[in-house]
Amino acid sequence: MEKSDKIFVAGHRGLVGSAIVRRLEGEGFTNLLKRDRAELDLTQERPVAEFFAMERPDVVVLAAAKVGGIKANNDFPVEFLLDNLQVQNNVITSAHATGVRKLLFLGSSCIYPKHAPQPIPEEALLTGPLEPTNDAYAIAKIAGIKLCQAYASEYGETYISAMPTNLYGPNDNFDLLSSHVLPALLRKAHEAKISGASELMVWGSGDPRREFLHVDDMADACVFLLKNYDSPEIVNVGCGEDISIRQLAELICDVIGFEGELTFDATKPDGTPRKLLDVRKLNGLGWRPKIALREGIASTYQWFLEHELEAAAPAR
Numbered sequence: 001m002e003k004s005d006k007i008f009v010a011g012h013r014g015l016v017g018s019a020i021v022r023r024l025e026g027e028g029f030t031n032l033l034k035r036d037r038a039e040l041d042l043t044q045e046r047p048v049a050e051f052f053a054m055e056r057p058d059v060v061v062l063a064a065a066k067v068g069g070i071k072a073n074n075d076f077p078v079e080f081l082l083d084n085l086q087v088q089n090n091v092i093t094s095a096h097a098t099g100v101r102k103l104l105f106l107g108s109s110c111i112y113p114k115h116a117p118q119p120i121p122e123e124a125l126l127t128g129p130l131e132p133t134n135d136a137y138a139i140a141k142i143a144g145i146k147l148c149q150a151y152a153s154e155y156g157e158t159y160i161s162a163m164p165t166n167l168y169g170p171n172d173n174f175d176l177l178s179s180h181v182l183p184a185l186l187r188k189a190h191e192a193k194i195s196g197a198s199e200l201m202v203w204g205s206g207d208p209r210r211e212f213l214h215v216d217d218m219a220d221a222c223v224f225l226l227k228n229y230d231s232p233e234i235v236n237v238g239c240g241e242d243i244s245i246r247q248l249a250e251l252i253c254d255v256i257g258f259e260g261e262l263t264f265d266a267t268k269p270d271g272t273p274r275k276l277l278d279v280r281k282l283n284g285l286g287w288r289p290k291i292a293l294r295e296g297i298a299s300t301y302q303w304f305l306e307h308e309l310e311a312a313a314p315a316r
């Protein structure tokens with residue numbers, strides 16, 4: 001990639017897109033294209049085609065997606081399936097129509113079967129049934145992978161796909177109903193601490209295991225792949241270690257300084273029992289993460305205090 005390349009980061013305000021923009025700008029890429037939703041609705045075919053025809057980006061990072069935690073995925077399967085299919089179809093077909101040189105599609109670890117072997121190798125894709133709480137999102141992401149691979153085999157396009165594990169960091173969604181577990185517990189622990197509560201409610205049994213990667217490491221991996229990887233075969237991106245949700249809650253409480261009890265709400269779903277990615281392929285290419293979980297939670301908490309405090313103040 002050249003520093004002058006015109007790079008369209010679709011979804012530049014989101015958790016991943018904003019981290020990729022920080023990373024690229026920090027490295028001296030000066031020609032980034034960004035459009036927020038009001039300027040360009042990626043679910044609409046025609047405006048997307050016109051935008052590409054006019055701007056003709058060299059490189060595209062497809063980080064725009066409808067995302068959410070276990071409850072949002074479970075409650076809104078239509079939106080998770082349809083919005084994601086529309087966005088990725090529009091962006092990928094327009095990239096092809098206008099000669100984009102390289103495209104990075106971002107998937108998710110939930111594309112793998114519910115009972116995939118652990119750690120999950122890339123080859124586990126489509127070898128078994130999906131986890132029902134997020135199968136709509138997973139099917140959309142699998143369709144995106146397949147579309148990129150189809151463009152590669154039929155037209156020789158360099159469209160690559162990365163499968164991140166559970167991500168967290170600045171610009172995450174801290175809304176308790178729609179967020180992922182880490183920002184939700186971070187906010188709950190903060191509110192419990194400042195209100196002097198004696199308990200913090202964790203959804204589910206606390207037994208599921210998840211792998212967490214700081215989004216700055218994810219952005220680093222994306223830029224690494226843009227520079228060093230051209231194959232249509234998918235690549236997992238993770239840190240290689242997982243912890244239980246109970247352990248995560250304990251760690252977050254420790255970092256934030258909430259000393260009350262954890263309680264578990266068994267009416268909420270556990271989802272996939274375990275989701276640890278096999279990252280030997282990415283490690284073999286020469287990439288490793290740098291941010292330890294405790295350190296990442298502490299810096300994300302600082303960001304939360306500086307940017308989300310108003311939203312986090314308990315209702316009075």
Ligand code: GFB
Binds near residue numbers: 185
């Ligand atoms: O992060 P999360 O919402 O999604 O939940 P998934 C992970 C685990 O944390 C589940 C538990 O077992 C939740 O029940 N959990 C405990 C909580 N307390 C909370 C809480 O306060 N909020 C939330 N949200 N969870 C998502 C998929 O699955 O992973 C997406 O739905 C995507 O499609 C994403 O793939 C990476 O890890 O289960």
